[in-house]
Amino acid sequence: MGEQIKNIKVAWICKVSDPDINDRLKPLKRTPQVSPWISHTANYLSDYDEMELHIISPHEYITGIKRFNRNGVYYYFFNNNIPLWGRHWPCIFKWDIMTNYAHNKRVVRKIIQSINPDVIHLQGAENPYYSITALQFLGKYPLVVNLQRMTLNFFRGYHKEAVKAVEIEKEILSKFKHFSVRTKKMKEDLLSYNPKAITHWVRYNIPELMPKSLKKEYDLVYFAQIGKTKGIEDTIECLKILKSKYRKVTLCIMGSCNSTYKEYLLNMAEEKGVKDCILWKGFLPSLEEVHNEASKAKISVLPTHWDIIPGTIIESMQLGLPVVSYKAGSIPELNEDRENVLLSEIGDIEGLAHNIIRLLTDNDLYNTMRERGIDCIKNRYNNKNVFHQHLDCYHLVIEDFCKSKGNICRQ
Secondary structure, X not given: OOOOOOOEEEEEEOOOEOHHHHHHHOOOOOOOOEOHHHHHHHHHHOOOOOEEEEEEEEEOOOOOEEEEEEOOEEEEEEEOOOOHHHHOOOHHHOHHHHOOOHHHHHHHHHHHHHHOOOEEEEEOOOOHHHHHHHHHHOOOOOEEEEOOOOOOOOOOOOOHHHHHHHHHHHHHHHHOOEEEEOOXXXXXXXXXXXXXXXXXXXXXXXXXXXXXXXXXXXXXEEEOOOOHHHOHHHHHHHHHHHHHHOOOOOEEEEOOOOHHHHHHHHHHHHHOOOHHHEEEEEOOOOHHHXXXXXXXXXXXXXXXXXXXXXXXXXXXXXXXXXEEEXXXXXXXXXXXXXXXXXXXXXXXXXXXXXXXXXXHHOHHHHHHHHHHHHHHHHHHOOHHHHHHHHHHHHHHHHHHHHHHOOOOOOO
């Protein structure tokens, strides 16, 4: 193996936001918390002298480029530069699509040149607002893509913006050589599309959460992005089944949602006779508030139709909430050793309701799933390995790049 670089300078291109970032940026409009695992992992990696981390992210409601250092990590935020009149036009006239995200590519190129990193880590290929910017660095810098999800098989027949995102994702998946993955399913899906891809096992850091001893006020909690693919409509449909086969079951809903879709969901709930079962909390600004509210529920429900392993499920298990979900994405991998979450087939709402009733009526099962969930996450996400997984990945990617250029990697 070639000589390794000490004090690696790493640039992450991603999308991130949290309450502290909003406070620092003072945007025209505060944004919901996005990808909290990025902030948590960055804070964790910053404790090691062997790595200097720079994070580059778009933001919709700032002007120019904003820079700051937080806990030893350098952050760079840039505006998407989409005119207000361009944001709300029909998708076929989207300003960003019409210009092929030219502004974002130009700004990120300028930032990368100022950093001059040893390696660039693209955090996800599915968001064109930042993912497309990494393509310009092929052959110029060592590159690795953190595979978060593959949308190319899901977004079929959607609007033009989604089609463009899939086109960019396909280009990244086919042209990049190195990918970091964290589940077996993720690796299988990637290799089925790009058999020549080289994969690196890299998990992210998660905050240590402890179960909270709070009075139970709800039967169920749903806390995630509120959307059809995340299973919110299936959850409401499930309430109807529960009410007819068992009893009235209360559901707390937390997450961001536009007013039009919220009205649609509440109308749907009223038509099904379960509107009085729902307590709509909406968007809460901090994870601590979300976790406190979630802990007042008995069971966490997230019947997502496609995902890797959602943060909602991980956090629920840490908090001691038994989880009911679908066999989507990599979620079944949580049950490799034993049953740690209760799963039904995607779209099987009857099965979803059946598993909820099992937990509500069987105290032994409830307590078993609660304890198993806590142990599963504690063993699966051992933070001690996270730094070395990242560092080993970066060394291998840099070494491979140097060999391709006929150079010898420096110590």
